[in-house]
Amino acid sequence: MTAPIVCVVDTNVAATADGKHDTAGPECVLACQRALAAIRSGGRVFIDDSFLIQREYIGAVGSGDQTPGKAFVRWVLTNQGNPARVTAVEITPKDPQKTDFKEIPPPLKGVGYDGGP
Numbered sequence: 001m002t003a004p005i006v007c008v009v010d011t012n013v014a015a016t017a018d019g020k021h022d023t024a025g026p027e028c029v030l031a032c033q034r035a036l037a038a039i040r041s042g043g044r045v046f047i048d049d050s051f052l053i054q055r056e057y058i059g060a061v062g063s064g065d066q067t068p069g070k071a072f073v074r075w076v077l078t079n080q081g082n083p084a085r086v087t088a089v090e091i092t093p094k095d096p097q098k099t100d101f102k103e104i105p106p107p108l109k110g111v112g113y114d115g116g117p
Helices: 011-017 026-042 052-061 068-079
Strands: 044-048 086-089
Touching (some): 011 052, 011 068, 026 068, 052 068
8 A cells, every 4th residue: 555645746747747848758748647647546735825826737737627737737626625635735925926935945956946057
């Protein structure tokens, strides 16, 4: 028996699952699709309580059932009232654009978030 998946899902995972990143190879796309399917089938995802990540998901892939990314977004929206599947947490913006948050640690040396160095 494996433990259930409990995680935060970056928007790029849903976008990659839908083939929206030209630099992602087929193995990466498939890995993202499998990860989203595993979360939907028995996982739990954390979102913010201000609807920021949901807006970002919708802006990146939309919602619906036509693609793996859209199906994941729809699953999040459908289950956001079910804390066993989707848990909303408070986050603290560090900037007026609400793109950087106190709860997110800085990236490790040599690693960037969203295309940064």
